[in-house]
Amino acid sequence: METTRRSRGLRGKHESIIIHFDYDCFYASVFEAARPELKFQSLGVAQKQILVTVNYEARRRGLHKLQLISEAKKICPDVVIISGEDLTEFRNASKELYTFLRSFSWNDKVERLGFDELFLDVSDLIEHNFSLLNRNDLRNSFFCLSRTDPTTGFDFDASYVAGNTWPACSTDALLLNTSQLDALRLKLHLGSHLAQFLRKELEERKGFTSSVGIAPSKLLSKLVGNLNKPKGQTTLMPPYDLDGVAPSNITSFIDEHPIGKIPGIGCKLARKIREFILQEPIGIDDELSYGAPKKEVLVKDVRLHPNMNVETLEMLLGGPGVPRGIGEKIWGLMHGVDDTNVSKARDLPKQISIEDSYTRLDNFREALAELHMLARSLINRMHIDLLEDELEHLSPDDADVNVIQPISDSILRKKKRWLAHPKTLRLSTRPRPPLNSDGARSRTFNRISRSAPTPNFLFSLTEKTDVLVERLVTEALVPLFRKLHPEKSRWNLSLVNIAVTNMVDSASDTRNSMGRDISKMFKGQDEFFRQRRVQDRSAPPGTYTEEEVGREPTPVSDIDRAVPVAHRGSEDILPLSQDSTVSRDDDEWLFDGNTVYKNLTFVCDTCGATMPTFAMLAHCRWHLEE
DNA sequence: ATGTATCAG
DNA sequence: GATTCTGATACAT
Structure with missing residues (x-):
């Protein structure tokens, strides 16, 4: 992996189109949505003694995020302050916007970052619409939003980029000549129009404005989206080449960022890197303190430092609590390389x-x-x-x-x-x-x-x-x-x-997810299988050997009658838990709405059949195909 | 599995 | 760094 990347000079693959959304001053917007009159006043959302967010009216008056309330009141005595310690409303709004934007995705690559940001990998939508373009009539293009209905979508002009670009003046005037529009460039045009459409939908249907970045990776889409806030979008334009003599917009874009502004380089890593570059310790009172104005260390200062390479970074940054391979990761980030995928949408929190x-x-x-x-x-x-x-x-x-x-x-x-x-x-x-x-x-x-x-x-x-x-x-x-x-x-x-x-x-829908979850379960249960294998050799007639599990989609019922099965369904553990004399936990697996008694009996939630656990995979498949 | 660290907004 | 109220991930054990 390392050698491949090196031999190619750290070139990223630029096959994806990623859109990064950042809802403008999200907490404040949630309150403004409920009480529109607040839009015209300075509004601050408070948690304890600080304002975690202020609206743009307040910013015009000199207030900012993470400001002490006492300080804010001095500067702007008429600021309206609302407590935002209860996150319920923010969480609800965040989930609604997430669900809405997710509904446009074909591949379900929709990743939330906090409550107010998300990434969409729209490569497949863009690819599809790229193939639909009429190169001779870009001005009258149609963006198809549905895989099944070719009439669902919107009209647009594919000859230009919607919204802002970086660098700023690379587009409109220059691109009238169709021959200059290579595939990558056209896909970015498509991405920018999709982003503009989604922003408009978000504002009209949900009442939230957003700032958006369009680029070939999560890293770059997030960074480029910062350039036009609020209510703006920015597309990072090619050339992207990182290896040859050709100038790369990726390098020149990322080079001017302070090292700590790169996502993935937090305050701890930034401090270590800055100290190495400046060759002096940074005081605890570092930022914005009186006396010492902060010395900015830019990505290019680090990247072009004579001793800087992957190994130096690994030594400098590695240590307890730091993932291994950090040097390579940071080296990549400084070159605008970010291979991480937009993760699949999840319905449930992990915590x-x-x-x-x-x-x-x-x-x-x-x-x-x-x-x-x-x-x-x-x-x-x-x-x-x-x-x-x-x-x-x-x-x-x-x-x-x-x-x-x-x-x-x-x-x-x-x-x-x-x-x-x-x-x-x-x-x-x-x-x-x-x-x-x-x-x-x-x-x-x-x-x-x-x-x-x-x-x-x-x-x-x-x-x-x-x-x-x-x-x-x-x-x-x-x-x-x-x-x-x-x-x-x-x-x-x-x-x-x-x-x-x-x-x-558990499964959200038994029919769709049972198979998946069962295979997941089987994967981790080697011990279980080993024990079963021994017994399977002498399995009674009518039961399955392990080999048969998975290819014989026939239900088995009532095999282990000797074992009393007390409970069924997702509530089943409850009576057990409240009876302190019954031994529990060690004797059961909780699984997919079914209670599974290890080495004993499986009760199907769908039809109620009882069978040995090794037969359950086949049984569930049978239901799926029913 | 438990506890800590770092990242993010 | 820390201030708030979260959430994800990775390492060491």
């Missing part, structure tokens, strides 16, 4: 966390109260993000006349089900910096944490929330808190966070 910060939290009584508040929020979040309504099919015998509704021959009932089960519960705190004048230096850590398996009762759909909160605090969080802070009261916390992580998703 849910909630936290609050405090000026003083130093006694157990208050800490307990905070744990209750956080626990309540976390449970609410779990219900919002991880629970979905399911329509359950009932046989007429089971039907409860009061809750069912017949819909064309089948009887359905609404039922909640977990889309995912987080396996781990974590409590983190940030102790206030231990006041040390000399000797013992304060550690580099900011947060400390303890975690434990998620208690099963948290998935109860029948218990009242109050009960769950109480149990979560007393049975899980307090023990974790005691582990973190064994001393009675020698601590003072500036932050408490609780999180559920290690998400194991």
Whole structure:
């Protein structure tokens, strides 16, 4: 890989068209959408003592992000300040915009970055429309948005770039000559018009303006999108060649950025690089402090430094907490090379966390109260993000006349089900910096944490929330808190966070995802297979050998009758969890809405059949093809 | 699996 | 760096 890249002189592949969206002052926009009169006033969104976002009216008056409220009020006494500590509305708006933009994607390569940014890999849409272009009549082009319906789309003029370009004056006048429009250039034209269309849709249908970058990679689309904010878009124009004598717009674009502005080079890495280049330590008070004006270190200063190469970077930056191969990665970034893909859209978060910060939290009584508040929020979040309504099919015998509704021959009932089960519960705190004048230096850590398996009762759909909160605090969080802070009261916390992580998703739709999840499950269970293999040799008639699993799509039922199967469906773990005398967890796998008893019996959620676990893959395939 | 670090907005 | 309230990923153990 390394040699290939080197021999080609670090040339990136420029086959993709990536669009990066950044919603303009997102938090402020969420409030403005709800109360349009706020648009004409200076608006700041506050979390504790700082403004995390201000709208553009406020920026005109000299306010900025991450400004102290006290400072902002001095500069602009009439600033309207709204608390943004509860992120619910932001999360909702973010998800709505994400879902909306995702609906235009063909390949589902849609990656969210925080609440207010996302990447779209539209290479396939662009490729399709590139092939549709009439080179002799670019001015009357049609952009097709649907794979199936050739009439869905919009008219546009493919002879020019929509919005801004970098460099600024490379387009309109120059490009009237069709022969100058190579394939890459035309694809970028297409990308820019698609981006403009999507921005307009976002504004008209959802009420959010955005700033957008169009380029061949995530790195470059994000950087180039910064050039025209707010409500602007910018396309990074070719030539892109990085190897030959030809000047590269990628190099000249990225070269002028301060090293720390490159995504992937955070404050820690930037500091190390800057210290190496400047050959002097950088004070802790580095930025914007009185006295020493900050010495800018630009990408080109680093890239062209005589001793700079991959190995130097690896030595300079490597260390504890730093991924290996960092040198190569950073070397690539400095040359505008970013091979990372836009990841596939996901419906479920990998982690849910909630936290609050405090000026003083130093006694157990208050800490307990905070744990209750956080626990309540976390449970609410779990219900919002991880629970979905399911329509359950009932046989007429089971039907409860009061809750069912017949819909064309089948009887359905609404039922909640977990889309995912987080396996781990974590409590983190940030102790206030231990006041040390000399000797013992304060550690580099900011947060400390303890975690434990998620208690099963948290998935109860029948218990009242109050009960769950109480149990979560007393049975899980307090023990974790005691582990973190064994001393009675020698601590003072500036932050408490609780999180559920290690998400194991159930299937969103049994028919579509069962096969996938089953293969995933089988992959990790070598031990299981080894044990089964032994038994399979003497398997009773009517069961399957391992080889037959997967190619014999016939259901097996009721093989292991000797094993009592107590539960079915996604709620099944609940009764177990609440009965402390039953041994659990070690004896079961929770899987795809079915309860699987390791080495014992699998109960199909779809038809209720019981079978040995090794037959389940074939059984589920049979359902899929039914 | 648990705990820390770094990145991002 | 840190300030806020998150979320993703990677390393060490």
